[in-house]
Amino acid sequence: MSEPLTMRSGPDKHLPDASAPAAAGPAVAFEGLSVTFTHPDGGRHEVLRDLSLEVPRGQFIALVGRSGGGKTTILNVLTGLLAPTAGRVSVLGMPPAEARASIGFVPARDALLPWRNAARNVEYGMELRGVERDERRRRAQHYLHLVGLEDAASRWPWQLSQGMRQRVALVRAWAVEPELLLMDEPFAALDADTRQSVRLKFRALLADGPARSVIFVTHDLDEAVLLADRVIVLSGGKFAADTPVPPRVGDDGTSDELTGDHLALLRELRNSLRDDPAR
């Protein structure tokens, strides 16, 4: 993953450059995935029940569901942090823990290292993977520019707004050019206007270069339909909907409005969430 787990100063030889080709196989595949947590009082909580899914390479999936429904639990399984109670899981054709170097991760907030400026934060994930300095500088500059942060490269995290910080975190994960990007409600901490503007910047990033495999967790159905190729609704431990999104206009980050087919899809997805008991 591109998120720092430990502090290091030099490149980490154990993490190859994530842009190097990984093993064959879909971006994500699981079959019969179940996760049950056992609480200290002996009570058992079945969060995911016999789920199966295949995500082809290059597809952008939005995973939607109510709070407590198990979305983050799925991401934890995909990064190898959590072993499922049952089921087979592969990420980029490998067991999840082995695929980590090819995964980028964007959390909801607080991802930046306070002692590094914006550009050096972006470079951090690449440093861990041994991307050489000139290439790190080039990618940091290129991607910061794409999200409108070219003038903020030398600012410290405390000098950036929350929306700017989230864009830096996004670019840090993106600049590693990971085979698979996992995003856990990356825009949830932003107010509605900032959220929309960051989302447009993200769409500009998506339009730049080859399609990436993305799993984007969100509460927000509009956001799911605006960004994804396919929307999956998690409800009551099961997938209640798995629907392709029709092509959108303005996918280069110039428009952020839903019309026609997309509004109909939104209504359909709202219905599939309506009776979800999770909180």
Ligand SMILES: Nc1ncnc2c1ncn2[C@@H]1O[C@H](COP(=O)(O)OP(=O)(O)OP(=O)(O)O)[C@@H](O)[C@H]1O
């Ligand atoms: N390590 C754990 N031990 C015990 N219970 C857990 C653990 N991780 C998650 N849970 C429980 O599993 C359920 C699903 O949690 P999860 O974080 O996956 O939900 P979520 O869909 O991401 O919710 P949110 O939208 O609020 O982030 C919750 O009831 C949570 O308390």
Ligand SMILES: [Mg+2]
């Ligand atoms: Mg969560």
